[in-house]
Amino acid sequence: MEIAKNAVVALQYEMYDAENQLLDKTEADEPMVYLHGGYDGIFPVVEEALQGKKSGDKIDVTMEPDDAFGEYDADLVRIEPQDIFPKEIEVGMTLEADDPESGDVMLFTITDIADGKVVVDGNHPLAGKRLRFVATVGEVRAASKEEIAHGHVHGAHGHHH
Known part of the structure; x- marks a missing residue:
């Protein structure tokens, strides 16, 4: 067939x-x-x-x-205060969050943790x-x-x- x-x-x-x-x-x-x-x-x-x-x-x-x-979108990279995350986070983890604009669930990957800040990236890894x-x-x-x-x-x- x-x-x-x-x-x-x-x-x-x-x-x-x-x-x-x-x-x-x-x-x-x-x-x-x-x-x-x-x-x-x-x-x-x-x-x-x-x-x-x-x-x-x-x-x-x-x-x-x-x-x-899709293209890489720099606007999907955010720096957030570490105290809003669970204690056991580490670089490479993926977290879900609601997009306040669309209401959709988005996946964010933690790319860096330093000085009380966490960098999260909502772009697909590819x-x-x-x-x-x-x-x-x-x-x-x-x-x-x-x-x-x-x-x-x-x-x-x-x-x-």
Whole structure:
């Protein structure tokens, strides 16, 4: 079956940075599985490259920041007083906070702690980076009516209710 709208697609992938350093990959027994066709289960530029592919086909896509995790936004870096944080914080930890403007929950990574101040960064760790996504298509099947209605894959390697 060719990949088309409302197909469930299983992928083995590797993602690299601009220096060709491996950043992420699937495990052999745990493919990435998503619902194809604009359901936001995968980067749109990768989804476009997968359109019409079949099991065993390969893709190699270079993504600019806007195609992946967006440009780095310096306004998402904040310096806060340390006393508003839990005592056991450390550099590298990720915290959730409500965005006062949108009401959305944002993730912030602690990047520095010094002199009673904490630097938090709301950018995705890969924001501003060019990435390369290399994948091999595994199983391709038609999605169930329930998967289409819910906008995501159910079952093995998918969403469980």
